[in-house]
Amino acid sequence: MNITQFEQYISILFGEELLTQIEHEYGFTNKTDDEIRKIGYATNLSLETIEEAKKHDVDLMVTHHDAWDFIYGLKEACIEKLKEYDISHFWIHAPLDYVEFGTCTSLMNVLGVDNIIKYSVYQNNSLPGIGEYNKELSFHELVEKMSEKLKEPIRAWQYNDKAVKKIGVLTGAGNSSDAMKMAVEEGCDTYITGEVNLYTIQYAQFVGINLLVGSHTFTEIFGVESLAYKLKALEPSITLTLLPETHFEVM
Numbered sequence: 001m002n003i004t005q006f007e008q009y010i011s012i013l014f015g016e017e018l019l020t021q022i023e024h025e026y027g028f029t030n031k032t033d034d035e036i037r038k039i040g041y042a043t044n045l046s047l048e049t050i051e052e053a054k055k056h057d058v059d060l061m062v063t064h065h066d067a068w069d070f071i072y073g074l075k076e077a078c079i080e081k082l083k084e085y086d087i088s089h090f091w092i093h094a095p096l097d098y099v100e101f102g103t104c105t106s107l108m109n110v111l112g113v114d115n116i117i118k119y120s121v122y123q124n125n126s127l128p129g130i131g132e133y134n135k136e137l138s139f140h141e142l143v144e145k146m147s148e149k150l151k152e153p154i155r156a157w158q159y160n161d162k163a164v165k166k167i168g169v170l171t172g173a174g175n176s177s178d179a180m181k182m183a184v185e186e187g188c189d190t191y192i193t194g195e196v197n198l199y200t201i202q203y204a205q206f207v208g209i210n211l212l213v214g215s216h217t218f219t220e221i222f223g224v225e226s227l228a229y230k231l232k233a234l235e236p237s238i239t240l241t242l243l244p245e246t247h248f249e250v251m
Contacts, residue, residue: 103223104129194219215249
């Protein structure tokens with residue numbers, strides 16, 4: 001597979017309409033002319049993940065996030081290292097959040113949600129995916145399951161005494177009370193996200209919705225993995241490797 005074929009596959013998987021709506025939310029940080037035989041995937045572009053890509057002989061890195069501009073100097077350092085190692089890098093942010101197989105859906109699948117009622121979409125702000133279990137489980141069972149799947153301790157606040165049945169999920173920075181309000185209005189008993197602040201906790205307590213918070217990185221990795229495997233389905237000749245990242249957000 002070459003870069004042109006890869007771009008065609010991205011268009012097939014996401015559709016031109018979604019890519020056009022949020023056209024500044026994806027792209028290449030570095031392009032090479034090399035044949036793509038191995039794709040390495042991670043949530044973040046960082047010097048850490050680039051070194052992992054080099055170690056695993058990756059031709060193309062696919063991540064959810066580009067290097068953030070407000071981590072001053074990081075993007076320039078990443079570009080320099082990608083060029084040195086002759087590795088291509090493609091990132092896809094908002095389209096991966098709002099495509100049907102994306103970050104929220106993938107986390108719900110990992111958590112064993114039986115029915116996805118609504119997919120995450122963008123309507124002036126990010127709205128959570130809504131899912132429901134066929135069989136209720138306890139709050140503590142869900143906490144244990146999420147911690148096990150993310151392979152990290154999560155933070156959890158139990159603000160009602162119901163069994164868990166219906167959940168709202170907005171991965172990454174889904175700590176907005178606007179997003180949580182939609183989950184409440186949909187009748188969710190539990191809300192799951194990847195960041196938290198004072199207002200998130202206070203609103204959850206006020207409305208009586210359980211709150212589970214993993215890390216930004218590891219609530220979103222499953223969406224990147226879903227994309228990687230869809231690319232392999234289209235191009236079976238490629239191999240995939242997960243690029244390990246440090247669990248430093250949730251202690």
